[in-house]
Amino acid sequence: MEYLKNFYKYRFLFSEIVRKNIKLQYRNSVLGMFWTFLQPLLTMLVLVFIFGNIFGRNEKEVLNYPVYLLCGRLIYEFYTQATKRAMRSIRNSGSVIKKVYVPKYIYPMANVTSNFVTFLISLLVLAVVMAYFLIFTDTAMKLTPYILLTFVPIIILFALCIGVGMILATMEVYFKDVEYMYEVFCMLLFYATPIFYTVNSLNISNKIFQYALMANPLYSIVSMFRDCVLFGVPMNPNHILYSAAFAIVMIIIGGLVFYKKQDEFILHI
């Protein structure tokens, strides 16, 4: 109760930080907010150009390679950007935290949220690209009512980012190395998540390797997202269960670690 009351008091700080991050992201750039659309579009083109011939041929599995790519990339990009920002948030606001009392969890949470808003805006690109293929080409992609369920993977993804962000923010206060290690981890994640390939096309015979790939919660989230948006089929309930459980565990761990350590932050930043 006490916590809710406190959060209610500082809700304006939360929204101010979200607002600030979004406003400042593209300030001083000529195209401004337009980059939110342009950046995913351009990287999609690059990836289509590079991998289109290798993985894009299998029409039956990817249906529409550009859309397949864009789905994976948007989710991956949001996850990495949000968690990275959350990770740095405490140290970056050190000057404030040292001087005034503020509930510290606001910082990682607001940073994830501001990225979430940009992510939601960038989904428009996906809508435009899909509309293009549906209207102007005879794509194998289908639009079904399942697209209305897209909010399920998105909410799970958001929760996952909050949890992971809290853990990373806490770790980063103690060891700045975490930043560099996480950078490498994110690169690994890019290849370990089926963004530009399909799991079947890899022909993995080694069971352990396959399980390792499937243990990645982003794999579940990306699959669910594509099921809704691209394939137009119901989601695999196992994916929902696994990723939701993973996200909840992360939030619990993140919340506990953060709560236990937050009073010490000031001594380290």
Next chain:
Amino acid sequence: MGNVVVDVNNVSVRFIQNQEKVDNLKEYFIKLVTRKLRYDDFWALTDVNFQIEKGERLGVLGFNGAGKSTLLKVVAGVLKPTKGTITTKGVIAPLLELGAGFDMNYSGKENVYLYGATMGYSRKYIDERYDEIVEFAELKDFMHVPVKNYSSGMRARLGFAIATAVDPEVLILDEVLSVGDARFKAKSEKRVMSMFDNNVTVLFVSHSTAQVRRLCNKAIILDHGKMIASGSSEEVCDIYDSMVKGTK
């Protein structure tokens, strides 16, 4: 005793300090393996006890490193005491290092709202006081300029204007009455004085007994984290002055 606004009860603060600050894993492991990871206990405050009632103005005197800033941080709620408890009532406005909450890429106007939110105020609340803040800071023509282009004096003025535009119950002053040029200094002191008239409770840190005599009615002296004197500001200032003489 019905109106205790700040109650500091047996507060002790311990810093566990490493000889050197270790903030990367390599150093941590090397030190861990070579057993050089030594921690020093350092008590910045030991058993500090005092109460401030509504409308009282407490001066905190002490030499450098006596624990004054630590005490203010504890009262402001930034630092949790290792032992003891601290209870405060109402809105606390810490005027510690003005402008710490600014974002350099943000314009002056945007920073007013950000800073206000950091202090826990709503957008609407700041809206009502916005004009007053701008006028007091004398920055009307610069509100749309990013704060990174401000001079340090302008930044401090804006910070002071925001921090004092609200009606706090407890005001924490850490030698901030030296903002800007002489004219603004006089203006800001006048502002703080008028807040005094509104029965605000003040916690004031200073080296200058003259200032404490002028502004406060009670005072304490901290020395190496211990409270060695407390009482009316005149008495305590006399003790402090003789301490200063003694060390000379």
